[in-house]
Amino acid sequence: METVSLLETVSLLEATDLVKRYPVRHRLTRRRIGEVSAVDGVDLAVDRGETLGLVGESGCGKSTVGRLLTRLDTPTSGTVRFDGRDIGPLREDELRPVRRDLQIVFQDPFSSLNPRHTVRQLLSAPFRYQGLEPTEPVEDLLKRVGLKPEHASRYPHEFSGGQAQRIGIARALALRPKVVVCDEPVSALDVSVQAQILNLLRDLQDELGLSYVFIAHDLGAVRQVSTRVAVMYLGVVVETADRDALFGHAAHPYTHALLSAVPVPDPDRERGRERIVLRGDPPSPMDPPSGCRFRTRCPKAADVCAAERPVLREIAPGHRVACHFPEERTP
Numbered sequence: 001m002e003t004v005s006l007l008e009t010v011s012l013l014e015a016t017d018l019v020k021r022y023p024v025r026h027r028l029t030r031r032r033i034g035e036v037s038a039v040d041g042v043d044l045a046v047d048r049g050e051t052l053g054l055v056g057e058s059g060c061g062k063s064t065v066g067r068l069l070t071r072l073d074t075p076t077s078g079t080v081r082f083d084g085r086d087i088g089p090l091r092e093d094e095l096r097p098v099r100r101d102l103q104i105v106f107q108d109p110f111s112s113l114n115p116r117h118t119v120r121q122l123l124s125a126p127f128r129y130q131g132l133e134p135t136e137p138v139e140d141l142l143k144r145v146g147l148k149p150e151h152a153s154r155y156p157h158e159f160s161g162g163q164a165q166r167i168g169i170a171r172a173l174a175l176r177p178k179v180v181v182c183d184e185p186v187s188a189l190d191v192s193v194q195a196q197i198l199n200l201l202r203d204l205q206d207e208l209g210l211s212y213v214f215i216a217h218d219l220g221a222v223r224q225v226s227t228r229v230a231v232m233y234l235g236v237v238v239e240t241a242d243r244d245a246l247f248g249h250a251a252h253p254y255t256h257a258l259l260s261a262v263p264v265p266d267p268d269r270e271r272g273r274e275r276i277v278l279r280g281d282p283p284s285p286m287d288p289p290s291g292c293r294f295r296t297r298c299p300k301a302a303d304v305c306a307a308e309r310p311v312l313r314e315i316a317p318g319h320r321v322a323c324h325f326p327e328e329r330t331p
Contacts (some may be wrong), residue, residue, distance in 0.1 A: 010084060011045035012211055013069060013102070013179050018042040018078035020064055024286060036285045038064045040235040042078075043312070044213075046179060051205065051212040053226030053243070055219060055258070057282060061235040062215045063107075066181045069213060070104045071095055082179070100130060103172040107184040109164035113156040119167055120152040126174045135176065144207075145170045146200060162193035166200070173204065181213045186221055198224050219262045223247055228318075231255050234293040235285060237312065241319040251315055251326035253298050254278075292324065300325045 020039040023032050039061045046052045054062050067073040069080055071087055079086050087098055106112040113122055123138045139149035145166040156164055165185060172180050182201065186194040202225055204210060216222050222229055223243060230240040231252065239252040250256050260276040278297045283289050289296050295305035304324050312320040 011047045012083060013044075013046040013213070014079075014081040015042060015044040015065070015069060016079045016081070018044075018065065018068055018080065019076045020061075020068055020073065021076045034286050037235050037288060038285060039068065039075075040288075042232075042235075042237050044069075044230060044237070046211050046213055048178075048211055049205070049209055050227040051214050051225050053222035053229040054213060054215045054232060055217060055222050055229060056232035058217060059282065059285070060232045061285075062217075062232055063183050065232070066104065066183045066213060066215050070102055070181050071098075072104070096130060100175045101178040102181075103175070103177040103179070104181040104183060105165070105168050105172050105185045108188055109161065109168045110156060112168055113164060113171075115156050118153055118155055122156075122167065123152075123171055123174055126171060130175065132175075134174075141170045141174060144173070144204070146196075160193075161189050162196060165189065165197055169197075169200065169204070173208070176208065177210070179211045179213070181215070183215045184217070185214075187216065187218065194221065201225060219247075219258055231258070234282060234288055236293055236322065238294065238323065239321045240312070241316075245316065245319050249316075249319070249327075251319070251321040251328075252294075252323050253300055253325075253327075254294050256327065292322075 018039055019041060022036045022038060024034040024036060025031060026033050042065055044052065044065070054065060056062055064073065068075050071080065071090070075088060080088055082098055082102055087095065090098065119142070120138050123141055124134060127134050138152050142149055142151055147163065147166055156167070159167065186197050189197060198221060201212065205212065212225070214222060214225055226243050228240065228242050229246045230237050231254065232238070233254050239246065239250065239255050246255065247259065250259055257276040257278050260274065280297050283293065283296055290306055291309050292298070292305040295301040298305065302324070310322040310324050312322045314320050315326060
């Protein structure tokens with residue numbers, strides 16, 4: 001059955017039928033004994049000025065998609081287009097101008113910052129790589145992300161986790177990119193610091209006209225910053241919709257399970273909610289189930305789910321789901 005594309009118009013960043021497989025080798029002989037299907041046929045699109053939230057359990061392939069979108073990894077097959085240009089076949093020297101407009105913020109700020117470099121050196125590095133003169137002083141970059149000018153002479157270990165992540169954000173913004181992929185940028189931070197970083201990202205988007213791909217497993221954070229949301233399970237996108245449509249009218253059983261795990265601040269409502277507990281563990285990406293990959297944990301699974309892989313189909317304007325038995329929308 002032919003896959004339904006998510007792309008109806010030309011977007012700033014597009015992924016079409018994206019696939020990434022990693023070989024698995026014997027520990028001693030190094031002979032190839034299998035492969036891990038990390039991403040299998042993902043279609044995504046990011047328009048100018050919007051935030052696409054990419055959510056799912058750990059190991060579902062979210063971060064791999066982020067690395068493929070920024071060409072830190074090369075896809076096994078499929079295409080990634082940035083501003084209408086296929087960046088998949090580009091060599092590193094050809095990618096250099098693309099990287100000015102396509103940046104990434106990593107989950108662990110300390111592992112992504114060279115501990116031997118000062119903040120001034122870290123924020124000047126993008127310009128050195130591009131062979132450009134800085135467009136604004138490092139001190140101004142620091143003030144934009146909520147740090148002080150005197151922090152420029154310090155080293156990464158002298159900062160808290162939240163401050164280090166602000167440095168990572170400043171480095172990503174140094175070249176004034178069009179798209180920033182945020183790979184779980186708040187998951188390693190305290191709750192109060194998470195809120196500060198999320199507010200910072202939103203303010204920077206308004207100020208600079210940025211587009212984001214926001215990767216997270218925290219649906220609360222995704223709801224706060226996203227314009228649209230795509231839900232991933234075991235390497236495939238199972239549902240995509242506008243933020244309000246997904247949180248108000250989720251159609252895929254997996255999305256319902258994720259939403260049921262999000263705590264509600266009202267104790268009375270929280271006690272009355274039904275918690276959906278999925279049976280079993282996620283299957284191995286080395287040996288995914290036939291048909292629907294969620295069927296081994298789905299309460300609605302039937303014979304057709306094992307025989308036929310569901311494709312993303314539109315159930316409402318802008319709302320697509322890959323399920324043979326989606327939930328009906330309620331008015």
